[in-house]
Amino acid sequence: MTIRKAVLPVAGFGTRVLPATKAIPKELLPVVDRPALQYVVDEAIEAGIEHIVFVTGRGKGAIEDYFDLSFELEASLASKASKADILLEVQKTRLPAGGASFTRQQEPLGLGHAIWCARDIVGDEPFAILLPDVIVKAEKSCLAQMVEAYDKVGGNIIAVDPVPEERVSSYGVIAPKGERDGRLIEMSAMVEKPPRDEAPSNLAITGRYILQPEIFGLLSDQGAGAGGEIQLTDSMARLMDMQSFYAYEFEGAPYDCGSKLGYFNAVLAHAVDHPEIGDGARELLAKL
Numbered sequence: 001m002t003i004r005k006a007v008l009p010v011a012g013f014g015t016r017v018l019p020a021t022k023a024i025p026k027e028l029l030p031v032v033d034r035p036a037l038q039y040v041v042d043e044a045i046e047a048g049i050e051h052i053v054f055v056t057g058r059g060k061g062a063i064e065d066y067f068d069l070s071f072e073l074e075a076s077l078a079s080k081a082s083k084a085d086i087l088l089e090v091q092k093t094r095l096p097a098g099g100a101s102f103t104r105q106q107e108p109l110g111l112g113h114a115i116w117c118a119r120d121i122v123g124d125e126p127f128a129i130l131l132p133d134v135i136v137k138a139e140k141s142c143l144a145q146m147v148e149a150y151d152k153v154g155g156n157i158i159a160v161d162p163v164p165e166e167r168v169s170s171y172g173v174i175a176p177k178g179e180r181d182g183r184l185i186e187m188s189a190m191v192e193k194p195p196r197d198e199a200p201s202n203l204a205i206t207g208r209y210i211l212q213p214e215i216f217g218l219l220s221d222q223g224a225g226a227g228g229e230i231q232l233t234d235s236m237a238r239l240m241d242m243q244s245f246y247a248y249e250f251e252g253a254p255y256d257c258g259s260k261l262g263y264f265n266a267v268l269a270h271a272v273d274h275p276e277i278g279d280g281a282r283e284l285l286a287k288l
Helices: 035-047 061-066 073-078 081-091 111-116 142-153 166-172 215-222 232-240 260-272 278-287
Strands: 004-007 053-058 100-104 127-130 132-138 156-164 172-176 185-194 201-212 246-247 254-255
Touching: 004 035, 004 111, 035 127, 035 132, 035 142, 035 215, 053 061, 053 215, 073 081, 111 215, 111 232, 127 142, 132 201, 132 260, 142 156, 142 185, 142 201, 156 172, 156 185, 156 232, 201 232, 215 232, 232 246, 254 260, 260 278
Parallel strands: 004 053, 004 127, 053 100, 156 246
Antiparallel strands: 127 201, 132 254, 156 201, 172 185, 172 201, 185 246
16 A cells, blocks of 8 residues: 555653753754754655644644644735745645644653554554654655655565664664665564674664554553553564564665754754855854
């Protein structure tokens, strides 16, 4: 089946970047001239996603407002010919009518629970998950690459990115199974933060997934795992015993906007390539 829907879990508190996220959802922190979440939504749309499911929480109403029509703002911009380009950019932030759903995760019970909250909206079809903390800068969007791979092999696919071997103990990594087919690697397991000398690979899981709907049944009875939360990886490990699972080593650079250093790195990377401020950004960096 075609991948038509994507789930974006946006209910987290953003504790790693407090106090900035005390009043602003972490997903709306700007990366140059648009929120981090806009990059992730654009990635989904480029991949052909028709319906985005936002799993929100208390205090996240600004996310729904951001992707809605802002009549007063657009009317004001439309009245000034000099603002035509800005108006066009603002209009691009709207999601089409019926193209988005918002559902609440009422308690912070983990990523697996957040995904389970979207079960009735997704229904009985394969779907994508994009973790909004991660922006992937790529010529072709990370999810679009994964969808192309999915069209060839089906099953379940996880995006992975190679990390230095001395840092594998900071990531969840995959265990390959058999020979790789280009950028596709069949998986036998996922290992969370293994010691360097015990790591089955240096391919870190990178916040992009294509999963079959059977994951919802597994999540419904999934017990609490690490941190006392319902973990998506625990249910994926069970699904791996039932269905094929692949890792896809995508082309692109991931940035973890959920951490202070990762967020700063994302801003720098996007600033130097921005058509309006790129030259100035590079000059400033050179002076530093």
